[in-house]
Amino acid sequence: MPERLTGYPASPGAVTGPAARLGEPPSLPDTKPAVTDxxxxxxxxxxxxxxxxxxxxxxxxxxxxxxxxxxxxxxxxxxxxxxxxxxxxxxxxxxxxxxxxxxxxxxxxxxxxxxxxxxxxxxxxxxxxxxxxxxxxLDAPMPGLPDPGHPYVLVAGDLSPADTATLDPAKVLAIVTERGGPTSHTVILARSLGLPAIVACPAAKSIVDGQVLAVDAVAGTVTVDPSADEIARLQAGEQARVAALSTTSGPGRTLDGHPVKLLLNVGAEGAGFEPVAAVDAEGVGLFRTEFLFLDAETAPGVEEQEAVYRRLFEGFAGRPVVVRTLDAGADKPLKFVAFDDEPNPALGVRGYRTATKFPELLGAQLTAIARAAAATGAQVQVMAPMVATAVEARRFVTAAHEHGIASAGVMIEVPAAALRARELLAVSDFVSIGTNDLSQYTFAADRMLGALGELLDPWQPALLQLVALVAHAGAETGKPVGICGEAAADPVLAQVFAGMGVTSLSMAPPAVAAVRAGLRTRTLAECRDAAERVLTATTPEQARAVLG
Missing domain, CATH: 1.10.274.10 (PtsI, HPr-binding domain)
Structure with a gap:
C-alpha cells in the first residue's frame, strides 16, 4: 500500500516523478590523525x-x-x-x-x-x-544538487543558499524537505519559480533515490509509490487547477466585485524589470532596496539609486509602486557604516532604526526616490521597515513628505505596531503588514527554524488576530492596509484577509493567478463571515477548517 507523508504546503502545485536526494555532506573520518606539519x-x-x-x-x-x-x-x-x-x-x-x-x-x-x-x-x-x-x-564528492539525467523531485533535509540559488526549474519538478519553516528561503524561492514545494516533512528522510513520488503541494502530502489511479487523480486535479487559473485576469476582486489589489514583491533588478512588469498584476506592493546596499563597499549615491528606481518606475508606468526604504542594520551589516556591538542584533538597530542612527542614508534614498518619481511621473509610495511607535511613524512620514513624496507609510512587523495600529495610521498614509517578521516576533520563533514551523504557520490565530486589529484600524481611519508577507500568497487565506478589510495583497509573481482565482470564489459578505469564524479558532487546523 502506498505510503503517504505529510508536511507544510509551501508552494502550490502537483506533480509525479522520481525522487533524487540532495548530495550528502561528507563525514569526518572516525580516526583523527596527528598533525606532524x-x-x-x-x-x-x-x-x-x-x-x-x-x-x-x-x-x-x-x-x-x-x-x-x-x-x-x-x-x-x-x-x-x-x-x-x-x-x-x-x-x-x-x-x-x-x-x-x-x-x-x-x-x-x-x-x-x-x-x-x-x-x-x-x-x-x-x-x-x-x-x-x-x-x-577529503577528496569526497561535492554536496549539492543531483543530476540523474532526467527531471526529478528534489528531496533534502534542507536546502542551502548555494543550492537554491543554482536550482534549475527545467530539471526539478518539485521540492520536498524534512526541515524548513513556512517563511524560509526555500519557500520564497519555490514560490518565485512556481515550483510545487512541501517543507517540514520529517518523514521525507525515509525516501530513497528513484522512488516515485506523487507530490500534492496544495494538500501538503507526498505519496510514495502511488498507484496508477492515484497518479491519474492527482494529474486531473492539477490540470483543473491550472485551467482555472488560466481563465483569470484583471484586478483582484471578490465574487461580487469588491476590490482587493494584487501587487508584486520585487527584489533585485537581475536581468531587468521587464519580466516582472509583464505579470498581470496591479503594481508593486514591496520593492526591496537593500540589494543596493548590502554588498556595497561605499554607500550608493543619489544618482546610482535614482537610475535603478527610474528603471523600475518606467517598467510599471501607470501602476503604483511601493518602495521599502533600507532594511538593514546590525543583523544585516553594511560595510560602509560602523554599528555598535549588540548582544541580540535581531532586536537591535535595524530597519528604520538605522535611519535614526545614520540619517544621511535615508536622506539620500528619499532624494533619489523623489527624483526618479518626478522624472517618470510614477505613482510612488514609500514605507519604512521595523517601525514600532507612532512617533517613529510620524518622523518617517514627515521626512518623506518634505522630500516631495506624497504618500508615505510604515510596515507593521512587530506586535507593538499592530497593537497601536490606529495611532500609526493616524500619522501615516497607509500601512503594510509584513507577516513573516510579525509571526517571528509574535511567537518568539526564528522564521528559519523548521522545528518551530508550526508556530510560524500563517493560519495561527494570534497572527490573524493582529492582522484583523490592523485592518480594523485601517477601516476606522479610512487608510489602506496591505499585506506583503508570504501569507499574502495563500489563495484561501486571501479570502480571510479580504473579509478582515485588507485592501491589497503583495506576493511573488507566480502566486498572483491563484490568489486572484481564490478571491473570486466568495462574495465580500462570505469573506467577512469566514474572517469572523476564523478568529474564533484556537489552532491553525481549526482556522483552515472554516473554509473547508
Whole structure:
C-alpha cells in the first residue's frame, strides 16, 4: 500500500516523478590523525576555503543580482580573517585541518543562533561552507544538487543558499524537505519559480533515490509509490487547477466585485524589470532596496539609486509602486557604516532604526526616490521597515513628505505596531503588514527554524488576530492596509484577509493567478463571515477548517 507523508504546503502545485536526494555532506573520518606539519596543514585548510570561495563566486556569475548577492556573501564568509585565525590556532594546537574547520565553524554557528534574526539565518550558509571545504580536504564528492539525467523531485533535509540559488526549474519538478519553516528561503524561492514545494516533512528522510513520488503541494502530502489511479487523480486535479487559473485576469476582486489589489514583491533588478512588469498584476506592493546596499563597499549615491528606481518606475508606468526604504542594520551589516556591538542584533538597530542612527542614508534614498518619481511621473509610495511607535511613524512620514513624496507609510512587523495600529495610521498614509517578521516576533520563533514551523504557520490565530486589529484600524481611519508577507500568497487565506478589510495583497509573481482565482470564489459578505469564524479558532487546523 502506498505510503503517504505529510508536511507544510509551501508552494502550490502537483506533480509525479522520481525522487533524487540532495548530495550528502561528507563525514569526518572516525580516526583523527596527528598533525606532524602544522604549516602544511594550515596551507591545506586555507587552500580548501579559498577553493570554496572561488567556486561560490563562479556560481554567482551570470545570476540575477539577488541570487548573486547570496553566493557572494557566502564567499566572503569563507574568506573571513577571523575564521582563518581561529583555524590557524586550532591547527597549531594539534587539530587536523578538516576537524579545525568544522569545529571553528560550529563555534560561529552557535554565536549566530544566539543572535537570532537575520544572523541566525546564516547558520545554513556556514554549514554549506564547511561541507564544501571538507569535500575538498577529503577528496569526497561535492554536496549539492543531483543530476540523474532526467527531471526529478528534489528531496533534502534542507536546502542551502548555494543550492537554491543554482536550482534549475527545467530539471526539478518539485521540492520536498524534512526541515524548513513556512517563511524560509526555500519557500520564497519555490514560490518565485512556481515550483510545487512541501517543507517540514520529517518523514521525507525515509525516501530513497528513484522512488516515485506523487507530490500534492496544495494538500501538503507526498505519496510514495502511488498507484496508477492515484497518479491519474492527482494529474486531473492539477490540470483543473491550472485551467482555472488560466481563465483569470484583471484586478483582484471578490465574487461580487469588491476590490482587493494584487501587487508584486520585487527584489533585485537581475536581468531587468521587464519580466516582472509583464505579470498581470496591479503594481508593486514591496520593492526591496537593500540589494543596493548590502554588498556595497561605499554607500550608493543619489544618482546610482535614482537610475535603478527610474528603471523600475518606467517598467510599471501607470501602476503604483511601493518602495521599502533600507532594511538593514546590525543583523544585516553594511560595510560602509560602523554599528555598535549588540548582544541580540535581531532586536537591535535595524530597519528604520538605522535611519535614526545614520540619517544621511535615508536622506539620500528619499532624494533619489523623489527624483526618479518626478522624472517618470510614477505613482510612488514609500514605507519604512521595523517601525514600532507612532512617533517613529510620524518622523518617517514627515521626512518623506518634505522630500516631495506624497504618500508615505510604515510596515507593521512587530506586535507593538499592530497593537497601536490606529495611532500609526493616524500619522501615516497607509500601512503594510509584513507577516513573516510579525509571526517571528509574535511567537518568539526564528522564521528559519523548521522545528518551530508550526508556530510560524500563517493560519495561527494570534497572527490573524493582529492582522484583523490592523485592518480594523485601517477601516476606522479610512487608510489602506496591505499585506506583503508570504501569507499574502495563500489563495484561501486571501479570502480571510479580504473579509478582515485588507485592501491589497503583495506576493511573488507566480502566486498572483491563484490568489486572484481564490478571491473570486466568495462574495465580500462570505469573506467577512469566514474572517469572523476564523478568529474564533484556537489552532491553525481549526482556522483552515472554516473554509473547508
Amino acid at each position: 602544522p604549516a602544511a596543514e594550515l596551507a591545506r585548510a586555507r587552500d580548501a576555503l579559498a577553493t570554496v570561495a572561488e567556486e561560490l563566486q563562479r556560481r554567482a556569475e551570470g545570476k540575477p543580482k539577488d541570487v548573486a548577492d547570496v553566493l557572494f556573501t557566502q564567499s566572503v564568509m569563507a574568506k573571513d580573517p577571523g575564521l582563518d585565525q581561529a583555524v590557524q590556532a586550532a591547527i597549531s594546537a594539534g587539530t587536523p585541518a578538516p576537524w579545525a574547520i568544522r569545529e571553528e565553524l560550529a563555534g560561529y554557528q552557535d554565536a549566530l543562533r544566539a543572535a537570532g534574526g537575520y544572523l541566525a539565518e546564516r547558520v545554513a550558509d556556514l554549514d554549506d561552507i564547511g561541507d564544501r571545504a571538507l569535500a575538498v580536504l
